[in-house]
Amino acid sequence: MRIPTFDDVLEAHERIRPYIHKTPVLTSSYLNALTGAELFFKCENFQKAGAFKVRGASNAVFGLRDDQLARGVATHSSGNHALSLSYAAGRRGIPCTVVMPRTAPQAKKDAVRGYGGVIVECEPSTSSREAVFAEVQARTGADFVHPYNDPRVIAGQGTCSRELMEQVEGLDAIVAPIGGGGMISGTCLTLSTIAPQVKIYAAEPLNADDAARSFKAGHIIADDAPDTVADGLKVPLKDLTWHFVKNHVTDVFTATEDEIVEAMKLTWKRMKIVIEASCSVPLAVILKNPQAFKGKRVGVILTGGNVDLDKLPWMKG
Amino acid sequence: MRIPTFDDVLEAHERIRPYIHKTPVLTSSYLNALTGAELFFKCENFQKAGAFKVRGASNAVFGLRDDQLARGVATHSSGNHALSLSYAAGRRGIPCTVVMPRTAPQAKKDAVRGYGGVIVECEPSTSSREAVFAEVQARTGADFVHPYNDPRVIAGQGTCSRELMEQVEGLDAIVAPIGGGGMISGTCLTLSTIAPQVKIYAAEPLNADDAARSFKAGHIIADDAPDTVADGLKVPLKDLTWHFVKNHVTDVFTATEDEIVEAMKLTWKRMKIVIEASCSVPLAVILKNPQAFKGKRVGVILTGGNVDLDKLPWMKG
Numbered sequence: 326m327r328i329p330t331f332d333d334v335l336e337a338h339e340r341i342r343p344y345i346h347k348t349p350v351l352t353s354s355y356l357n358a359l360t361g362a363e364l365f366f367k368c369e370n371f372q373k374a375g376a377f378k379v380r381g382a383s384n385a386v387f388g389l390r391d392d393q394l395a396r397g398v399a400t401h402s403s404g405n406h407a408l409s410l411s412y413a414a415g416r417r418g419i420p421c422t423v424v425m426p427r428t429a430p431q432a433k434k435d436a437v438r439g440y441g442g443v444i445v446e447c448e449p450s451t452s453s454r455e456a457v458f459a460e461v462q463a464r465t466g467a468d469f470v471h472p473y474n475d476p477r478v479i480a481g482q483g484t485c486s487r488e489l490m491e492q493v494e495g496l497d498a499i500v501a502p503i504g505g506g507g508m509i510s511g512t513c514l515t516l517s518t519i520a521p522q523v524k525i526y527a528a529e530p531l532n533a534d535d536a537a538r539s540f541k542a543g544h545i546i547a548d549d550a551p552d553t554v555a556d557g558l559k560v561p562l563k564d565l566t567w568h569f570v571k572n573h574v575t576d577v578f579t580a581t582e583d584e585i586v587e588a589m590k591l592t593w594k595r596m597k598i599v600i601e602a603s604c605s606v607p608l609a610v611i612l613k614n615p616q617a618f619k620g621k622r623v624g625v626i627l628t629g630g631n632v633d634l635d636k637l638p639w640m641k642g
Numbered sequence: 643m644r645i646p647t648f649d650d651v652l653e654a655h656e657r658i659r660p661y662i663h664k665t666p667v668l669t670s671s672y673l674n675a676l677t678g679a680e681l682f683f684k685c686e687n688f689q690k691a692g693a694f695k696v697r698g699a700s701n702a703v704f705g706l707r708d709d710q711l712a713r714g715v716a717t718h719s720s721g722n723h724a725l726s727l728s729y730a731a732g733r734r735g736i737p738c739t740v741v742m743p744r745t746a747p748q749a750k751k752d753a754v755r756g757y758g759g760v761i762v763e764c765e766p767s768t769s770s771r772e773a774v775f776a777e778v779q780a781r782t783g784a785d786f787v788h789p790y791n792d793p794r795v796i797a798g799q800g801t802c803s804r805e806l807m808e809q810v811e812g813l814d815a816i817v818a819p820i821g822g823g824g825m826i827s828g829t830c831l832t833l834s835t836i837a838p839q840v841k842i843y844a845a846e847p848l849n850a851d852d853a854a855r856s857f858k859a860g861h862i863i864a865d866d867a868p869d870t871v872a873d874g875l876k877v878p879l880k881d882l883t884w885h886f887v888k889n890h891v892t893d894v895f896t897a898t899e900d901e902i903v904e905a906m907k908l909t910w911k912r913m914k915i916v917i918e919a920s921c922s923v924p925l926a927v928i929l930k931n932p933q934a935f936k937g938k939r940v941g942v943i944l945t946g947g948n949v950d951l952d953k954l955p956w957m958k959g
Contacts (some may be wrong), residue, residue, distance in 0.1 A: 349666060351688070370914045430903070590951060597687045597947035599914040630914035634907060640957065 326564055327560050331518035333480035334487060334511070337560075341383040344416050348372050350492045356594045360611050362618040366494045369485060370600050374412040374440070375630050376405035378472070384481030385470040386413035388474055394419050399457045399467035400446075403429040404557050405470035405629050411442030424458045429587045432633055453471055453499060473507030474563035482511030487519070489624050498618065500607040501626040503536045503577065504558035506566030507604025508628060513573035518530050524575040525616070528606040530555045531579040536562055536570060554582050554638045557629065559602035565612035576617070580609035586638045588612065592627075602638055604628040643881055649836035650797035651804060651828070657917035658798060660702040661733050665689055665802075667809045668762035677928050678936040681946055691729040691757070694802050694825055697791070701798030701919045702787040703730035706949050711736050715930050718764075718775045721744040721874050722788035722946050728759030732750045741775045747949055772884025784902035784947060789826030791880035799828030804836070806941050813840050815935065817924040818943040819846035820853045820894065821875035823883030827946065830890035841892040843934070845923040848896040853879055854885060856895045858867045870956045871899050885948060893934070897926035903955045905929065909944075919955055921945040 351366045369377035385396055397420030400410050407423045414421030421442045426449035427433065437444055445456035446454045462469060471478065485508070486499060499516065511529050516523050529536050533551035539562055547561040562570060570577075580588070589605035592598065604627045611618050611625070665685045673681055714737030717727050724740045731738030733878035738759045742751065743766035754761055764774035779786060787789050788795065802825070803816060816833065819863055820826045826844050846853050850868035856879055864878040879887060887894075897905070906922035910917065921944045928935050928942070 375914065565959070593916055593951055597692065597916040599910055599916060634910055634954075637951075637954075639951070 329474050329476035329480040329566065330516060331353070331514060333476065334483035334515055336593050337380070337384040337480040337605055338484045338487060340387045340628050341380060341484065341624070343438045344373065344383045344387070344413065347373055347488055351596060352398055352479060353424040353596050358399070360618060361615060361620065362611065363622045364490070364600065364611070364625055365496070365623065366511045366596070366625045366627050367485065367489045367526040368598065368627050370598060370604070370627050374405070374408045375629055375631040376409060377482060377626070379412055380484050381481030381507060381511070382406060382409035382470060383413040385468070385475065385477040386410070386417050386419070388477055389468060392498065394466055394556065396466040397421055397463055398470050398471060399423070399465060400470050401425070401454050402472050402610035403433060404605035406632055407433065407442065408436050408440060408631065410470055411440035415441035420465070420467070422461050426454070426463055428632060435493050437633040472560070473510070474565045478507055479510045479514060480563065482508050484511070485626060486515045486624070488511045490520055491620070493614045493624060495622055496520070496624050497621040498526060499514035499526040499626065500526045500528055500611060502548070502555070502558055502628055503529045504533070504569070504603070505560040506536065506570055508626060509574065510566045510569035513569040517544060517573050525573055527570065527577040529577055529579050530558055530606060530609040531581050531587060533559050534579050536611060537577040537579050539567065540570060540574065546608055555585055555603040555606055557601060558606065559625030580606050584609040584613060585640070590639050592626070599630045599632055600627050601632055643885070644793050644798040644886060645882065646793035646831060650793065651832055654701040654780055654797040655699070655801045655804060655847035657704050658697060658801065661700045661704070661730065662690055663688060664805055667806065667888070668913060668915070670913050671771035673925070677935060678932055678937065679928065679937045680907050681808070681928070682813070682940065683913070683942045683944050684802065684806045685915065685944050687915060687921070687944050688727065691725045693726060693727035694799060695722040696729055697758055698730040698792070698795030698798030698824060699723060699787060700730040700743060700830070701727035702785070702792065702794040703727070703736070705794055706785060710785055714738055715787050716740070716782060717777070717789060718742070718789050719789050720750060720837050722948055723933060724759065725753050725912050725948065727755060727758035727787055732758035737782070737784070739784055739907050741778055743771070747771065747950060757926045782796045785944050788875070790822035790827070791882045795824055795884065796827045796831060796882065799825045800832040801828070802943065803832045804858040805943070807837055810939070810941060812939055813837070813941050814938040815843060816841040816943065817842040817845055817928060817943040819872070819875055819920050819923045819945055820846045820887070821920070823853065823879045823887055824875040825943060826891065827883045827886035828888055828925055829943070830886040834890050839873070842890055843927070844887065844894040845903060845921060845927040846894055846896050846899050847875055850876050851896050854894040854896050856884065857887060857891065872902055872923055875923065876920060881954070888956040895931055897923050897930060901930060902927040908955050916947045916949055917944050918946045918949055
C-alpha cells in the first residue's frame with residue numbers, strides 16, 4: 326500500500342489541469358438561512374464527464390509511462406468512474422476497457438461509448454465481475470485504475486479541495502459524501518497538509534453506512550450489497566481510503582433515504598442545479614446536525630450531476 | 643409612451659446592484675460541438691427569485707419616490723414577475739399586491755407569499771383579471787409595475803446584456819426568448835448603444851408566435867390565448883416592446899413544442915442546470931437554424947429556473 330502525499334496532489338494538479346474544469350463555487354442565501362451556516366458548494370457536477378472522478382482518472386491516465394500507452398487502461402465500474410476513465414483515455418488517445426454489469430443503465434453505457442470506451446459486459450455479481458475483469462486484464466495487459474483505492478486516483482481527487490481552499494477563505498469545515506472514500510481521502514490528504522484546522526465530515530447514506538460503522542469500530546466493516554438511492558455510495562472502504570478516514574475525518578454522519586431525496590430536490594429547486602442523489606447527502610446531514618455547522622463556513626462537495634432525468638427519485642411509480 | 647434610453651439602463655444598474663446577482667456565464671463543449679457555434683449561456687436561472695425579471699422589478703421598486711412607498715406596488719402576473727416584484731418590494735419593505743388567477747400553481751402562490759407579497763385572486767380570464775386589478779389599484783393606490791411594457795422594467799432588463807458584454811468578448815449575436823418582449827427590448831436598448839454590430843435574435847414558441855408574425859407583418863398581431871409549454875412566453879407584445887423589436891431585432895425564429903422540450907432536457911442533461919421551458923427556446927432555434935449561428939460567438943440568455951419539479955414536460959401522464 327503506497328500512501329500518496331501532498332506532493333502527489335500538486336503533481337496531479339499540474340498534470341490534469343488541461344483536461345479538467347476549475348469548477349465554480351455557488352452559494353444560496355436561502356440554504357444559508359435554512360441551515361444557519363454559510364455554505365459554499367463546490368460544483369463538481371459541472372466537471373468534465375459530469376463528476377469529480379475525472380480528476381483521479383485523468384491523473385492516472387496522463388501519468389502513464391510511454392511504454393504503457395498501447396495497452397491502455399481498464400476498470401470495473403457502472404458509474405462515474407467508468408465515464409471519467411473513458412473520457413481521460415479518449416483525451417490521451419489510448420484504449421480504455423470498462424467491465425460493466427449487463428444490467429447497467431443504457432444511458433451510462435452510451436456515455437462510456439460516447440467517450441470512446443469499450444464495454445465488456447459481466448453478470449451483475451461480484452464473482453462474474455472479477456472473472457470477466459481478470460480475463461480483460463490478461464488479454465489487454467491494461468493498467469488497472471481502481472475507482473478509489475489507488476494512490477493516483479486519491480491524489481487526483483485531492484485537487485478538488487485544493488481549488489476550493491483557493492476559492493473560499495476561512496472555511497471551518499468541508500463535508501463530502503463517502504462511498505469507497507476516494508473523494509474524502511483526497512480531501513484529507515490536501516487539508517491535513519495545507520489547512521489541518523479545517524474539519525472534515527463524511528456524509529453517508531444510512532442504508533450503506535459501512536464508513537460510519539467502521540469509523541466507530543476502528544476497523545473496516547464492509548457492507549453486504551447495500552441498497553440506496555445514492556447509487557454512487559454503495560461501495561465499501563478499502564485499505565487505502567480507510568487509512569485516511571481513520572486518521573483525518575472528524576466524524577461520519579448518516580442520512581435516511583427520504584432525507585437524501587429531500588435535500589436533492591431542495592438543491593434543484595433553490596439552486597437551480599442538477600445534482601446526483603449521492604451528493605445530496607452532505608446537505609441532508611447538515612440539515613440533520615445543525616449544532617455541528619451553525620455559524621460556520623462550510624464547504625460542500627457536490628460530486629456529480631449524472632442523473633437519469635426520466636427516473637427522478639421523487640417521482641414514484 | 644416614454645421610450646427608455648441607455649442612460650436609464652446605467653442608472654438602473656447602479657440602483658439594483660445590491661439586490662441582484664451578477665450571474666455567471668457557462669459554456670458547454672458538448673453543445674458547442676453539436677451546434678458548431680461558441681455558445682455563452684447567461685445564467686439568469688441563478689438570479690435572485692430565480693429569473694431575470696427581478697432586474698426590472700427591482701428597478702421599478704427602488705426607483706419609487708418616498709411619497710409613493712406607503713402605497714406600494716401592484717401587478718398582475720402568475721409567473722416570475724409576480725415573484726420578482728414581491729422579492730423587490732420585500733427588500734424595500736413596502737407592500738406588494740399581486741393579482742393572480744385562482745388556478746395558478748400553488749407553488750407560485752407560496753413563493754409570492756414567501757417573499758411577502760399579498761395575493762388577490764381573480765378568475766382565469768382577462769375580464770376578471772382587469773376588473774380585480776382595477777379594484778386593487780383603486781383601493782391601494784399602488785404603483786402599477788407592468789411585467790414588461792414599462793420603461794423602468796425594460797431599462798432594468800437591459801442590465802443583463804450589459805453584464806454579458808462585459809463577461810464575454812467579441813460576441814456576434816445574442817439570442818433571447820420573446821414573450822411580451824421585456825428582455826428582448828432591454829437587450830436591444832443596451833446593444834444598440836454599446837454594441838450595435840451584435841445581432842439580436844428573438845426565440846419564440848411556434849404555438850405563441852405573435853412576435854414572429856408581427857415582425858413579418860410590420861405591425862403588432864396579438865395571439866388569442868396561445869398554449870405552449872413555454873408558459874412564460876404566452877403574453878403578447880405591447881407598444882413599447884414592439885418599438886424595440888421592430889427597430890433592433892435581426893430576426894425572430896420559432897420552435898415547436900417538441901423542439902423546446904428536447905432543448906430543455908438536453909440543457910439539464912449536459913449542462914447540469916435547471917432551466918425553464920421558456921428559456922430553452924433559444925437553444926432550440928439555434929439547433930434548428932445552424933446556418934445563422936455556425937462559427938459565431940453567441941450569447942444565450944437563460945431567463946429563469948422556476949420549474950415545477952413534480953411536473954417535468956418530458957414526463958407524460
